[in-house]
Amino acid sequence: MDDAHLFDGYGPLRGFDEMFDDQHLREEYARVHGAFREMGNEEIRSRAESLASAYLDQGVTFGVGGEERPFPLDIVPRIIEAVDWQPVDEGVRQRVRALEAFLADVYGPGEVFADGVVPRETVLTSPHYHRVVAGLEPSNGVRVHISGIDLIRDADGAFRVLEDNCRVPSGVSYVMTNRPAMSAALPEVFADHRIRPVQQYSRNLLTALRAAAPSGVSDPNVVVLTPGVYNSAYFEHTLLARTMGVELVEARDLVCQQGRVSMRTTRGLEPVHVIYRRIDDEFLDPMQFRPDSMLGVPGLINAARAGNVTIANAVGNGVADDKLIYTYVPDLIRYYLSEEPILRNVDTWRLGEAEQRAEVLDRLDELVLKPVDGSGGKGIVIGPAASAAELDELRAKIAADPRAWIAQPVISLSTVPTLVENGIRPRHVDLRPFAVNDGDDVYVLPGGLTRVALPEGELIVNSSRGGGSKDTWVLADPSTPADPKDAVEDEQTQSQSQSQSSDGEVR
Amino acid sequence: MLSRIAEQIFWIGRYLERADDTARILDVQMQVLVEDPSVDEAVSCEQLLTVMGIEDAPDNVNRWTILDLLAHNADSPNSIASAIDSARESARGAREILSTDIWAAINTTWRGVPSARSKRPVDTFAWVRSRMAMINGIAGSTMPRDEGWQFFVLGRSIERVDMTARMLSTAALAEETQVAWPTTLRACGAYEAFIRAYRGLEGDRQAAEFLLLDRWFPRSIVFSLQEAERALSLLEARGQRSGFGDEAQRLLGRARTELEYRPLPEIVEELPTEMERLQRRCADASEAITARYFSHSEAQEWTGGAVL
Numbered sequence: 001m002d003d004a005h006l007f008d009g010y011g012p013l014r015g016f017d018e019m020f021d022d023q024h025l026r027e028e029y030a031r032v033h034g035a036f037r038e039m040g041n042e043e044i045r046s047r048a049e050s051l052a053s054a055y056l057d058q059g060v061t062f063g064v065g066g067e068e069r070p071f072p073l074d075i076v077p078r079i080i081e082a083v084d085w086q087p088v089d090e091g092v093r094q095r096v097r098a099l100e101a102f103l104a105d106v107y108g109p110g111e112v113f114a115d116g117v118v119p120r121e122t123v124l125t126s127p128h129y130h131r132v133v134a135g136l137e138p139s140n141g142v143r144v145h146i147s148g149i150d151l152i153r154d155a156d157g158a159f160r161v162l163e164d165n166c167r168v169p170s171g172v173s174y175v176m177t178n179r180p181a182m183s184a185a186l187p188e189v190f191a192d193h194r195i196r197p198v199q200q201y202s203r204n205l206l207t208a209l210r211a212a213a214p215s216g217v218s219d220p221n222v223v224v225l226t227p228g229v230y231n232s233a234y235f236e237h238t239l240l241a242r243t244m245g246v247e248l249v250e251a252r253d254l255v256c257q258q259g260r261v262s263m264r265t266t267r268g269l270e271p272v273h274v275i276y277r278r279i280d281d282e283f284l285d286p287m288q289f290r291p292d293s294m295l296g297v298p299g300l301i302n303a304a305r306a307g308n309v310t311i312a313n314a315v316g317n318g319v320a321d322d323k324l325i326y327t328y329v330p331d332l333i334r335y336y337l338s339e340e341p342i343l344r345n346v347d348t349w350r351l352g353e354a355e356q357r358a359e360v361l362d363r364l365d366e367l368v369l370k371p372v373d374g375s376g377g378k379g380i381v382i383g384p385a386a387s388a389a390e391l392d393e394l395r396a397k398i399a400a401d402p403r404a405w406i407a408q409p410v411i412s413l414s415t416v417p418t419l420v421e422n423g424i425r426p427r428h429v430d431l432r433p434f435a436v437n438d439g440d441d442v443y444v445l446p447g448g449l450t451r452v453a454l455p456e457g458e459l460i461v462n463s464s465r466g467g468g469s470k471d472t473w474v475l476a477d478p479s480t481p482a483d484p485k486d487a488v489e490d491e492q493t494q495s496q497s498q499s500q501s502s503d504g505e506v507r
Numbered sequence: 508m509l510s511r512i513a514e515q516i517f518w519i520g521r522y523l524e525r526a527d528d529t530a531r532i533l534d535v536q537m538q539v540l541v542e543d544p545s546v547d548e549a550v551s552c553e554q555l556l557t558v559m560g561i562e563d564a565p566d567n568v569n570r571w572t573i574l575d576l577l578a579h580n581a582d583s584p585n586s587i588a589s590a591i592d593s594a595r596e597s598a599r600g601a602r603e604i605l606s607t608d609i610w611a612a613i614n615t616t617w618r619g620v621p622s623a624r625s626k627r628p629v630d631t632f633a634w635v636r637s638r639m640a641m642i643n644g645i646a647g648s649t650m651p652r653d654e655g656w657q658f659f660v661l662g663r664s665i666e667r668v669d670m671t672a673r674m675l676s677t678a679a680l681a682e683e684t685q686v687a688w689p690t691t692l693r694a695c696g697a698y699e700a701f702i703r704a705y706r707g708l709e710g711d712r713q714a715a716e717f718l719l720l721d722r723w724f725p726r727s728i729v730f731s732l733q734e735a736e737r738a739l740s741l742l743e744a745r746g747q748r749s750g751f752g753d754e755a756q757r758l759l760g761r762a763r764t765e766l767e768y769r770p771l772p773e774i775v776e777e778l779p780t781e782m783e784r785l786q787r788r789c790a791d792a793s794e795a796i797t798a799r800y801f802s803h804s805e806a807q808e809w810t811g812g813a814v815l
Contacts, residue, residue, distance in 0.1 A: 059614045241603035248603040266800045
């Protein structure tokens, strides 16, 4: 049928669809849906094409194995109403405050252990616990300057936390480039909505980084530290440095002398006070961590310990976004803040605990098993999709080191209409809102990165597995004035999300 | 400005100019081969490869060999494709300080390189020249006149001296063809300016003089040397009461005065040798700039009088 619209035959539905409530178009999508209907297939395709070629010309890419690849941006935006966004905003802020308190405690008095909320060994045996920063007090008390809290929407459409990222969360650059690209591609649709802006992110980030400067420095010199052009997130590093107006340095540009850090310029050495590093802890300082690291700056940790330079995010944050600690975060929120968690976790079993382990081993073929230490979808076993041999192998691994595993039910990720080969079809998405803590307040970027799994029914939303992104429109609450803060990684990232492949109806 | 970034920008300037000038040189070469059937294609192409610094040329070179080695083959370090590739790689390394416009212009050019192969040679050269003109135009209208700009101009000017010297050598070697000098003038965009300056009394010697010594024409060697010297003196933090503290500035200034104060016949007589010497000067100056501004290791040795 040549005259069928791209939207015709939308389906099959798996889980919660954000545009359609069964047969009914949800109200927040009415104008977008109407505009696409009106546009016609050819027009939609041609706009999608110009969107893609604009990204190639601008070099909006991510690196895979040293090769630059475009990060596809879908033409259909994702829309989140003010009323749905509010719990995300509050929940993420709550979570960041709890994680900050936990880190301060872990590298300080350790009351959380004494009170029996989290077993001490759970933290001390984590590969991300770094004794070298114990007792190091950040000048404004902040360790998690930038975080990315990965969310999904469950079968009822409620947001749930899938994972915390407190080390080097990446992806915010796509949020910032998606917006102008979309306003160019869909000007008429854009003008029809009151969308909360994202370009302020850089300014808020710079404010937070400056606020983190060592005490006594009134006009701090902030830099972004990158591993270099071959890093998968290099595009993002350049964008952040460019939009903040600060230098993007590599390790070889920095030098530590007498506990101070400087950078090499055409006019000699210039002091550096705050380093927004996009390098993992282990590579940061060959004197403290991996001696073979070519990306690090010898002496950096000592300079930080001496209070002459601030490293953001702080070294040792990995103990807070560990998948095992994740299971304790709701308890941490209650313990430190005396509040109930606003955003729920995904149900999770700890295999280190005998009772929970027994239950999981019983239902291994129905659950998703994740190594505590993995990232980027590495080592995940999806029970319903695994063969008997794979499950046996998994059983043996669990028996050998039960504490290294957690289990979760197969979650049905929500879907959003996405332009693919055979039309506009439901595809699974997740959401990474970004939060910036300047010590006084936690700012949550309205929107965040929506990643979409392009293959049909794909369970893992991940840029290295053929994923793309969507511009995420958080609508302003019509009854309130504009938010004053609205006035613009992983490296550890690419998280994993799964969903169930139950067959929905073809519409 | 970070030393590493300064170096990247210097090289962006050099590579872009190299791509531009290589296209101009090839354009001349192709026209000479077409317009003058008396030219021995193999000999002339071999000479060109030597001038362009390719030592181990294959046997029986013809126009297609030089098109491959100097235009399309990205693995050949002297090709246009490779220069654009390197310019883009340098730009990627300095992306946070380049304007979006200039980065996109360089990146789009780089993306167009594979399809340039299927164009007619003359169209390829025109495409390269127009892309480079566009990038230079965007740079000129978006880059602040800070250190970064001075390094960009410095790289571009030094490369232009070096490449124009090669163009003059090529023309001198093909002198007997009658078409070499006019086409070289055209390739430099200098034909009309030359005719007007010399009121049509064109001759080979005058053409050489114009491209070597004209103080008003922006692609002449003396003009480009002056540009480079000016950029260097602006980079020099404090003015000097006498002499030049900067090695590169001294080298370039000497090269320029040697050209300007020596009798023209002396230079023209031995043009290829003279031009080779000029190229060596450029290389030395480039090294001096690297040592002074870009070196990553030397800067750290001295702090507060103590060698660490």
